[in-house]
Amino acid sequence: MAKGGAQKKDVAVAIDKDKCSQYALKWAIERLLSRGQVVTLLHVKQKPSSSAAHSITSLSADSDVDEAALNRQQIENHARDQFFLPFRCICTRNNIACNEVMLEEGEIPKTLTNYVTKNVVDILVLGAPTRSIYKRFKSDVPSTVSKGAPDFCTIYTIASKGKVTVKQSTAPAPVKPVASPCTQPQPPPPRPQLLHQLTNTSEVVSLETNQSHTQSAKCLETQTSIKKVPPRSFQEDWEIKYVVFALSYTHIS
Numbered sequence: 001m002a003k004g005g006a007q008k009k010d011v012a013v014a015i016d017k018d019k020c021s022q023y024a025l026k027w028a029i030e031r032l033l034s035r036g037q038v039v040t041l042l043h044v045k046q047k048p049s050s051s052a053a054h055s056i057t058s059l060s061a062d063s064d065v066d067e068a069a070l071n072r073q074q075i076e077n078h079a080r081d082q083f084f085l086p087f088r089c090i091c092t093r094n095n096i097a098c099n100e101v102m103l104e105e106g107e108i109p110k111t112l113t114n115y116v117t118k119n120v121v122d123i124l125v126l127g128a129p130t131r132s133i134y135k136r137f138k139s140d141v142p143s144t145v146s147k148g149a150p151d152f153c154t155i156y157t158i159a160s161k162g163k164v165t166v167k168q169s170t171a172p173a174p175v176k177p178v179a180s181p182c183t184q185p186q187p188p189p190p191r192p193q194l195l196h197q198l199t200n201t202s203e204v205v206s207l208e209t210n211q212s213h214t215q216s217a218k219c220l221e222t223q224t225s226i227k228k229v230p231p232r233s234f235q236e237d238w239e240i241k242y243v244v245f246a247l248s249y250t251h252i253s
Contacts, residue, residue: 012124045102123154
């Protein structure tokens with residue numbers, strides 16, 4: 001299976017419809033990956049031409065837009081699943097987990113290079129094209145990617161006949177960002193309006209309590225003052241009656 005030194009490295013395999021992509025994936029599983037390791041299956045889907053996009057837009061305008069968008073999404077999902085199916089089967093048979101990535105861009109070499117740089121991929125494996133049409137171009141996809149790849153990434157180009165071309169990394173990979181530890185969410189503070197209502201309610205209750213205590217204290221003082229008045233003695237009562245009788249007699253005479 002794979003060598004132990006590559007277990008901690010991120011490995012991506014660029015794939016397309018060419019048979020050489022399957023050879024590249026099998027080579028990576030045998031030489032670079034260990035059981036249970038994750039490999040990224042990277043495919044670049046070229047954007048449709050402007051004329052094709054215009055025809056699709058015109059067709060969608062004549063029919064129901066929502067239904068057309070839903071049908072298009074279902075077709076794209078089915079096509080994506082069918083494209084990755086053979087590569088997924090190869091990974092499953094060898095107990096390798098796969099991360100399927102499909103990018104829709106115009107330039108394939110530039111898209112692969114940007115993905116490797118952004119995601120800090122340590123090893124990128126590509127399949128060498130076998131069709132004769134690629135021989136007409138001075139620069140094919142693997143050679144262009146090898147020239148533009150970052151210094152920390154090792155590039156392997158696998159041909160169908162077992163020929164391997166390697167461009168070794170010349171610099172260490174940058175430190176990948178580590179996710180901060182999860183913290184328990186703190187309860188939200190009370191709403192200002194509710195806090196204000198609670199404060200006003202407490203003030204009202206306090207005011208009513210103070211008024212009740214004041215009224216009770218006044219009643220107690222009144223009762224106490226009434227109880228403190230001593231009853232008149234018999235002599236004082238007789239003197240008062242005598243004065244009233246004298247005044248009445250003087251008025252009559």
